[in-house]
Structures are given as C-alpha cells and as structure tokens.
Amino acid sequence: EVQLVESGGGLVQPGGSLRLSCSGDGFTFSNYAMHWVRQTPGWGLEYVSGISSFGNSTYADSVKGRFIISRDNSKNTLNLQMTSLRPADTAIYYCVKCPHGDCYYFDYWGQGTLVTVSS
C-alpha cells in the first residue's frame, strides 16, 4: 500500500524559513516523479513544485526563487526548503505521487502538513 507522510509544518514569521519532508513507502520511490501541492481555504488547490525521478525540478511562479525541492532516493524522502515565507504561503502542503510514466495527474496524496506564516 502506497503511503506518503509529510512532516515539518508549523508556525513561522514572515520572512522566515521552513523545511518540509515527505516519506514515501509501499512503492519504489526512486522510479517516480514527486510533487508538492498546497491548499488554502480561499484559493483551493495550487501546484507548488515537482521533481522528476532524474532530479529535474519545476516551480510555480509564486514560489520560484524562494522554494527549493529535492529528493533523497536512498531515504525515500522528498523535501521542500521554503525561504522568504509570506502570509500568502499559509496552507496545507500535500506531498503527491505521479503514476508511472508521464505525469498528468496525481495518483496518491499524503495527509498534508500545515504551514502558517504569521507574526
């Protein structure tokens, strides 16, 4: 059974930093592209960032230059380093898995970790 477990969320002041992690189990982690999607009450679901099985990364314009995605296949872990955080970054952050092959949708989601940016 595929399991994705996020950690690292919390309360941070504007301008601060936070590192999210996602542990994957039940599948060969290194074979799959992985992504982060966030959800806010007012704005719904928003794509954040993704990394291919080969390590190529993509970012939404709203986080480009502030967030860095990485993966450690030896530990089955996906990371998201977030810097220069803004109140608008407040959201539940989900780790999501792509199906095998081209990634046009997400077949599994973690339970999410809450990030709150506030003074």
Added chain:
Amino acid sequence: SYVLAQPPSVSVAPGSTARITCGGTNLGGESVHWYQQKAGQAPLLVIYYDTDRPSGIPERFSGSNSGNTATLTISRVEAGDEADYFCQVWDSSNDHYVFGTGTKVTVL
C-alpha cells in the same frame, strides 16, 4: 494561465444522480482528472484521463469531456459521497498543473 470553473455547490438527494461540471476553453482537447476530498482528508483520485476509474473507485463514478465542459457524474448517490470535488488538467502551454475551483456536493 488556464482557468477551470466549477459551480461552488451541488445538492442531491440520496439515490439520485449528481453531475459536477468543469468548464474551460476547449477543455475537450485536454485530459481532465477528478479528485474527491472528504472533510478533514486528503484528496483522492476518482477519475483520470476523462473517463478512467482507479481500482477501488465504484462504477457509480463516471466522467465525460467534450467541447468546453467536463462532467463528473455520480450515480445512485450515497451519503458517503458528500465531499468537495476538484477537476484538474495539465496545462501544456505553461507547463503547469491547474486545478478547478472545487464543488461541494451535499447529500440532502
């Protein structure tokens, strides 16, 4: 960037059919995927590539996509189907994943 519009809410009686629409320019030329999100839970894939169902998703869930509108249909609605539903596409023009605004399905 691509915009996907969904009605904010749909109400349906148990045993009847719920139809949730997702609108976008020439959406029929794209592949649309649907997620169900129950209160306090993570989204769950229920339809991919317009009409395909993942294993474990009941046959009551079906999808279609044509013209400017994709539709998720839930037949013989049950109380357990009450949730938010989101459509999603891959916007190849901008290399981004785009989500719909979400529809809350209420079972009366």
